[in-house]
Amino acid sequence: MTTTPSALELRVAAVADAAPGIRSVTLERPDGRRLPAYPPGSHLVLRCGERTNAYSLTGDGVDPDAYRISVLRIEDGQGGSRWVHDLRVGDPVEARLPRTAFAPVSRAAKHLLIAGGIGVTPILSHLRAAVRWGRPVQVLYGFRDGYAAHVDDLRELAGADVELLPELDDFTARLEEVLVVQPVGTHLYVCGPPAMIEHTLSRASELGWPESRLHFEKFGADVLDPGDPFTVVLDDGEQVEVPSGTSLLEALEKTGRSVPHLCRQGVCGECQLSVTGGRPLHRDHYLTDAEKAAGDALMACVSRADGPTLEVSLS
Amino acid sequence: MMSTATIATATPTSELLAGFPFPFPEDRYRYSTNVQPAGDPVTTPVGQWGRAVVDIDVEYAAELADRAEILRRDPSRHAVLPHMRAAAWDAAMTLMRELAAAYPASMRLERLGDDRWCWNNDLLGITQELTYGDDSTLPEEPLRWIAGQVQEDIVLLDQREQLYGDAGVVTFAADWSFGFDVGMSFLEIHGPVPRIHPEGIIKRAHDFLMRLQPHQPYRRTNWSMTIGRRLDVSTETYPEWGSDRERILLVDDETFGREVHLRVEVQHLIRLPDSGAVMFLIRTYLLPLEALATVEPWRERAATVIGELPADLADYKGIIKYQARTAAWLEAAGR
Numbered sequence: 001m002t003t004t005p006s007a008l009e010l011r012v013a014a015v016a017d018a019a020p021g022i023r024s025v026t027l028e029r030p031d032g033r034r035l036p037a038y039p040p041g042s043h044l045v046l047r048c049g050e051r052t053n054a055y056s057l058t059g060d061g062v063d064p065d066a067y068r069i070s071v072l073r074i075e076d077g078q079g080g081s082r083w084v085h086d087l088r089v090g091d092p093v094e095a096r097l098p099r100t101a102f103a104p105v106s107r108a109a110k111h112l113l114i115a116g117g118i119g120v121t122p123i124l125s126h127l128r129a130a131v132r133w134g135r136p137v138q139v140l141y142g143f144r145d146g147y148a149a150h151v152d153d154l155r156e157l158a159g160a161d162v163e164l165l166p167e168l169d170d171f172t173a174r175l176e177e178v179l180v181v182q183p184v185g186t187h188l189y190v191c192g193p194p195a196m197i198e199h200t201l202s203r204a205s206e207l208g209w210p211e212s213r214l215h216f217e218k219f220g221a222d223v224l225d226p227g228d229p230f231t232v233v234l235d236d237g238e239q240v241e242v243p244s245g246t247s248l249l250e251a252l253e254k255t256g257r258s259v260p261h262l263c264r265q266g267v268c269g270e271c272q273l274s275v276t277g278g279r280p281l282h283r284d285h286y287l288t289d290a291e292k293a294a295g296d297a298l299m300a301c302v303s304r305a306d307g308p309t310l311e312v313s314l315s
Numbered sequence: 316m317m318s319t320a321t322i323a324t325a326t327p328t329s330e331l332l333a334g335f336p337f338p339f340p341e342d343r344y345r346y347s348t349n350v351q352p353a354g355d356p357v358t359t360p361v362g363q364w365g366r367a368v369v370d371i372d373v374e375y376a377a378e379l380a381d382r383a384e385i386l387r388r389d390p391s392r393h394a395v396l397p398h399m400r401a402a403a404w405d406a407a408m409t410l411m412r413e414l415a416a417a418y419p420a421s422m423r424l425e426r427l428g429d430d431r432w433c434w435n436n437d438l439l440g441i442t443q444e445l446t447y448g449d450d451s452t453l454p455e456e457p458l459r460w461i462a463g464q465v466q467e468d469i470v471l472l473d474q475r476e477q478l479y480g481d482a483g484v485v486t487f488a489a490d491w492s493f494g495f496d497v498g499m500s501f502l503e504i505h506g507p508v509p510r511i512h513p514e515g516i517i518k519r520a521h522d523f524l525m526r527l528q529p530h531q532p533y534r535r536t537n538w539s540m541t542i543g544r545r546l547d548v549s550t551e552t553y554p555e556w557g558s559d560r561e562r563i564l565l566v567d568d569e570t571f572g573r574e575v576h577l578r579v580e581v582q583h584l585i586r587l588p589d590s591g592a593v594m595f596l597i598r599t600y601l602l603p604l605e606a607l608a609t610v611e612p613w614r615e616r617a618a619t620v621i622g623e624l625p626a627d628l629a630d631y632k633g634i635i636k637y638q639a640r641t642a643a644w645l646e647a648a649g650r
Contacts, residue, residue, distance in 0.1 A: 006531070034426075036530045037588035062430075062447065062589050097530050103591035105475055107398040132448065133401050212476045269526060288522075 008035070012091045013066060018149035022118060023085045024058075024070040027093055035064045040129040041102035041122045041189070041217065044069060046084070047094040053080035054265050056121035056191070056217070057098055058150070060128035067095070070149050072118040101285065102189070102217040104129060109185030110136040112178065114200055116171075116192020117143050122217050123191055124150050131157050139163065140178060142171035142196065175200060179207050191217040218285060227281070230305035235276065235313040242304070248273075248312075249300040257314060259300055266302035273300050277311030280304070328606045330373045333362030335602050337610075338536040338579045342619045344628070346511050348519045353532040353583055360610050367417035368532055368583040369410060369465050370598055375438060378466045378487075378546065385486040385547055386459070391494030392486050392549075393459050395471075399482035402471045402592035403458040404448050406482075408432075409587055409594065410461045410469075436464055459484055465596075467583075472501060472593040478524055480504055482592075485549075487599050489539050489578060490633050492550035509627045529588035534581060539632040540641065541578045544601055560636045571644055572605035575637065577617065604641070608648040618645035 014026040027044075029035060038061040043054040046069075055069040071084040087093070104111060104126055111130050115123035120141055130137040138161050139154060145166035154162045165171040182188075188209065190200045197216050204214055226245035232252075233239050242251040249271055252259050261271040266284030275296050282292040284299035291297060298312070337359055356366045364370070386392055395403050411434055414422040421437040430447040441464070445452040453460050462469055462484035470483040470493070478501040485493035496504045501521050511517040527533065541548055542559040563574060583596040608614040621634075622642035629635040 038529060039587075039589065039591035063426075097528065099528055100586070100591055103474070106401060106473055106590065106592070107475065 006097050008095045008097065010067065010093045010095050012087050012089050012093060015087060015089060018070045019147050021073045021147065022070055022149045023073065023087075024068065024149070025084060025087055027067045027069070027095065028065070030092075035067055036097055037061050037063055038098035039100040039103040040125045041104065042098040042100045042125070043102075043122075044098050045096040046080075048080040048083035051078060051080050051083075052096075052264055053078075053084075054099075055084070056102075056125065058121050058124045058128075058153075060125060060132055061098075062132070067098070070118065070121050102191075102215060104135075104189070105187045105213075105215070107185075108135070108187035108213075109183050110138065110187075112182060112186050112188045113137060113139045114175070114188065114190040114192070115139070115141045115143075116190075116196035117147070118149065119190075119192030119196075119217070120148075120150050120154070121191070123189065124153055126189055127154060127157050127162075136183075137161055138178070140165060140171065140174060142166075142168065142192070172199070175203065179204055179209070185213075187213045187215065189215045189217075194218060227283075227304045230307070231309045232305070233277070233309060233311040235311075235315060247301055248298075248304060248310075252300065252314075259314070261301055264301045266299045269299070271300040272297055274313040275310065276313050278309050279306040280310060281306040328609070331600075331602055332606055332610065334364050334370065334372050335359070335362070335600055336364040336536055336579050336581050337613050337616075338538040338577075339616050339620045342616065343623055344538075344620045346508070346514070346516050346628075348516055348523065350520075350523060350533045350535045350584065353534040353585075360612055364581070365534065367413065368534070368585065368596060369413045369417055369467060370581070371414075371418060371438070371466065375466060379439075379463060381546060382484075382486040383463060386484070389494075389551060391551070393456075393462070393484045394494070394497045395456060395458055395482040396473075396498060399471055399473060399592070400450075401448070402473065402587060402590040403456065403482055405587040405590040405592065406469060406471055406594050407453075407457040407461040408447060408589075409585065410465055414465070439464060458482060467596040467598045470595040470597070471587075472524070472595060474525065474591060474593065477501060478521065478593060483595075485597070487546035487597070488549040489541070489580065489599070490548055490550065495550065507631070509631050524584060524593050527584060527586040527593060529586045532583055532585040534583045537580045537582060539578045540634045540637075541576045541601060542574050542637075544576065544603075546599055546601070560633065563637050564640060568644060568647070569605075571640065572608065572648070573603055575604050575641060575644075576601040577604065577607055604644060604648075608645060611649070614645055614649055618642050618649070621645065 010027040011030045012025060013028040016024045018024040038057060040061055043056050044067055045052055045054045055071055058068045058070060071081050073085045074081045102122055113123045113126050127139060139158060140163050142165045165174055188204055190197050197218060201214055201216060229243045231239050231241055232248060240251050240255055242248050249259055249261055259271050266286055269286040275298055279295055280298035281304045283302040286299055353368050356363050411424045415424045423435040425433045427433055432445050434443045468485040468487050470480055472478040473481040480496055480499055483493055505517050542563050545556060548556055579600045581598045585594040587594050607617060621638060629638045
């Protein structure tokens, strides 16, 4: 058998404060065996008490001795980050195999890596791989002064190719300069707070970057807005109310229905449902633009209705 | 030329039957997105297949000698575009791990230190120390090197907005040309296949591959027919085998049953864990009709499927000239 079971039983091997409010956690197999490899930019889905949360891995993914994540504590979040911050050395942790959705493009002439705040985690993973394979790379890292994680790692890996930008104005100004001087065939990868990702992508777009060369990962401080309430009509005719602040997936689970799911963040694609009526409001990172436009499927964990009702099929 | 392109085998029929992946689950064959998780063995009336993503059988030495000779004659069967170097290493490492897992008695991969490994393949007498990612530590380009140790053909698909066939070692192509297709998109490569485009099959397969995750390999089967025990029926060698499709109509029944083979590909689809490329492994099995007919459920099923196959599919598979005779031969073998 060559298929690796999707559940991994791990143990906390080390915890450390990477910056104020940011905890780095090292996870290993209890028996010390090496862990399954993963492409740069992959995330690890952890069972955090009652919830499952996805966190970016910071290694290059080759023959890993451990999985390393760095997590920003969000006091008013859903509890996943607080759960991670409470982990102690020796604690058991249940994880799923790493999943890839933000991998480097091998044919890129250069990799322009842009990190904001805790969004540095997948960028660090990308940088490690770029250095390993000798790929041209440049890093911009914007953060709040005094709250930067992994600065030493970035510096050690790429020296002068890493620019640290603790002032927002400096970051914005430097981004403008950097976006217009890249060699043809450069791919841009950005991870950080939603506003920063949006700004980077829209400026790149306005400056003529093709969409196929722009890649983003909306993790970190990303918290979806609670959304408007709507009614979902199931294929058996039953109607279920989905209040603001409750996901379609949670609303269906409350009725006792089981919907396959993993990440609850619109990333893994497990909870896809068919839409048979009404218009979905897509908020996932899984479906392609074409699939979103077709409007016949949605991710129940994050997406909602664009209107008062939505008809979905659970079969 | 002919003697190297056609494997002269003295392999007993029982060995060929035992590992044969009979490809017809029902009485009618159409293209579908027929993928399933890899690794679950399939039990047949006479044996088993599908335990591992790499399969070594009694033909190992003969097929690898055949591959080496084909590569020597025609270098276009091997290509690794420059951006696929990491994927080629990833493929080599993944295949060593798979070989060691499936054949621990004869294959071993030992970690010596960071990125330092020692590989042992006792079947070929290979002991090789290597540094992952350092081409100078292998005697050949990594993909070509590992292709000399597996019976599978290998295609590596690079993932950009689509998947592109940007690297591979393919010596046993069934009526296509790797050298012609290299660098094409997955959808372009499959352009000539009838029905799969309007029916959305190829788009679904592409979407599936784009989302394939590491350590969760899948597999599918495909099939056609080949005259003679010939693995290399590539476009490049068409002048050697193309006329067999007419010649076979003139031979007697006994010769027909010995020469006409059901050709089955077990294809494994693997997301490589370091590079993120998709590795396509194509393992080809040939079984002569006379051997197939010794397994009654296979004879009966194959006769029905081949007799019913619509003309466009039979034409694409290159069997339309001898489709009717094959079905009739299989029918007659049961009487």
